[in-house]
Amino acid sequence: MNDSTEHPHHETLLHDALHAHVRESGGDAAGAHLAGLADGALRAARRRQRLTRAGVGVVAAAMVATAWAAVADGAAPRAHVVEPAAGNGTANTRKAAVPVSLLPVTSSEEHACAQGSRGYTVRATATRPAFCVRADRARGMTDVRVAAAKAGKSTVDGTWQVEVTLGPADRTRFASLTGSLAAAPAPRNEFAIVIDGELWGNPYVASSITGGRFEIAGPHVGDLTSATAHDLARRLDPGR
Structure with a gap:
């Protein structure tokens, strides 16, 4: 000593x-x-x-x-x-991520939505007209905070997309929701992906999605760029 x-x-x-x-x-x-x-x-x-x-x-x-x-x-x-520091010296750095709503599509029509109709207008492109998507909020999953989100290129066509992963509780709800849509005729076999009041996609499902993952590719395939995909992933992911 x-x-x-x-x-x-x-x-x-x-x-x-x-x-x-x-x-x-x-x-x-x-x-x-x-x-x-x-x-x-x-x-x-x-x-x-x-x-x-x-x-x-x-x-x-x-x-x-x-x-x-x-x-x-x-x-x-x-x-x-x-004075000694208060607490245990660790800070909560996780940000409040932007929520997502996953809503069953009830109709899809080839024209812009009328003002006040509570639908989501998908803009026209050089090859496709504008169309109006309406969805059922009462039956859907609203204000979902995802567990993770990352930007990347599709392995199928190379377009940019954001892969979203749900938490355990929302994963179960999502499997039930997509299972109920799979047997419905088009467009009621689709779900609307709504973020900040805007439609970011309306993919169709052929069977229940049990893995808790889905991709956001935009209302039209190829809508997302590297910049928009990375920005959306940053906004959705609570760890970024």
Whole structure:
């Protein structure tokens, strides 16, 4: 065992030096205060020595650390107190991800939705007209917080998409929802993917999806770019 645990050497030297200073200065109030501090430091050192011998270990983390500032002769001593950190020192860095709604499609018509119809308009392209998708919120899954989302290219046609993974509870609900849609005629065998009030896709299902995963490719295949796919994945994934 080293001297720092066996003998409070530094505190003893400080104690003796401060008491000598008090005697030389005539015992004024500031000197008496410094001597009191030295006495306290020596008592703390001896107590730490006894705790170490008893196997208590380091207890400084549970105490307030006090650093004493140097003072000129005749000046009142000052102390800077460092309070221990609150909590366990870890911060919750997970952000609030954007929710997704997965809704059974009830109709799909080749025209833009009328204003106030509560449908979702899919814009026209050079090869396809605009169309209006309506969905049933009452039967769907609303405000779902996904477990994970990542952008990537489709292995089938190379277009950008976002692969979404659901949590355990939503995975069971999604399997039930897609199972109920699979036997329905088109377009009621589709589900609408709605994010922030916009339609991001309406894929059809042929059977119950039990794995808890689906892809967002946009209302039209090829709608997503690398930038839009990565941005959507970042917004959906709670870990990013």
